Amino acid sequence: xKPRVLVVDDDFSVAQLHRRFVESHGGFEVTGVAYxxxxxxxxxxxxxxxxxxxxxxxxxxxxxxxxxxxxxxxWSDEVDVIAITAARELETVRAAMAGGVxxxxxxxxxxxxxxxxxxxxxxxxxEIQRSASEPLDQAAVDRLLAQPRATWGSSLxxxxxxxxxxxxxxxxxxxxEDASATEVAEDVxxxxxxARRYLEHLVDRGRAEVVPRYGGPGRPEHRYLLRR
Numbered sequence: 001x002k003p004r005v006l007v008v009d010d011d012f013s014v015a016q017l018h019r020r021f022v023e024s025h026g027g028f029e030v031t032g033v034a035y036x037x038x039x040x041x042x043x044x045x046x047x048x049x050x051x052x053x054x055x056x057x058x059x060x061x062x063x064x065x066x067x068x069x070x071x072x073x074x075w076s077d078e079v080d081v082i083a084i085t086a087a088r089e090l091e092t093v094r095a096a097m098a099g100g101v102x103x104x105x106x107x108x109x110x111x112x113x114x115x116x117x118x119x120x121x122x123x124x125x126x127e128i129q130r131s132a133s134e135p136l137d138q139a140a141v142d143r144l145l146a147q148p149r150a151t152w153g154s155s156l157x158x159x160x161x162x163x164x165x166x167x168x169x170x171x172x173x174x175x176x177e178d179a180s181a182t183e184v185a186e187d188v189x190x191x192x193x194x195a196r197r198y199l200e201h202l203v204d205r206g207r208a209e210v211v212p213r214y215g216g217p218g219r220p221e222h223r224y225l226l227r228r
Contacts, residue, residue, distance in 0.1 A: 037061035056085035067099040
């Protein structure tokens with residue numbers, strides 16, 4: 001049986017987009033869509049989904065409160081949660097992690113990124129099911145305790161190399177504050193355009209964030225800050 005998914009987002013068009021992303025994967029069944037926290041909790045209770053794609057910004061209660069309500073419910077162990085949100089505050093991320101989310105996806109993201117997380121979820125779910133009827137050794141326990149998180153360097157876009165990505169990451173780590181694509185390019189020995197591609201990939205994976213700097217007239221300069 002395919003895992004059942006509940007999509008929760010206050011924006012109708014975004015919720016339907018995420019629904020289509022899940023349905024296009026082929027390995028899941030969407031059981032419902034909720035646009036408020038109250039509706040999300042009602043659907044969790046009535047449909048008992050295996051997985052909830054949960055937005056943090058909801059019109060009535062926050063997604064974090066929804067997550068806490070799920071975790072305090074009798075069916076807590078039956079429901080996994082992936083946070084899908086524009087919230088980037090450290091406090092929110094920590095609260096989501098404390099609530100046991102499997103992933104924390106920062107909007108906007110591509111269909112490929114969500115597909116990667118869903119595939120990782122299936123792998124982890126399969127590992128648990130295979131281990132259910134046999135004694136566990138230490139290696140098996142370690143695998144089960146590991147959260148199903150795709151690494152920031154997996155599934156690189158065409159034209160990007162893992163080694164160069166590591167160099168770009170180290171360049172950001174060496175700076176106490178944000179850096180421009182030009183500065184990172186000089187540190188690593190890349191063109192500005194190439195450095196920006198790697199930096200945007202780190203942003204997509206949640207390892208860095210964009211910090212606009214307003215100076216002279218015209219568009220603000222995009223600078224990049226490592227998430228520590």
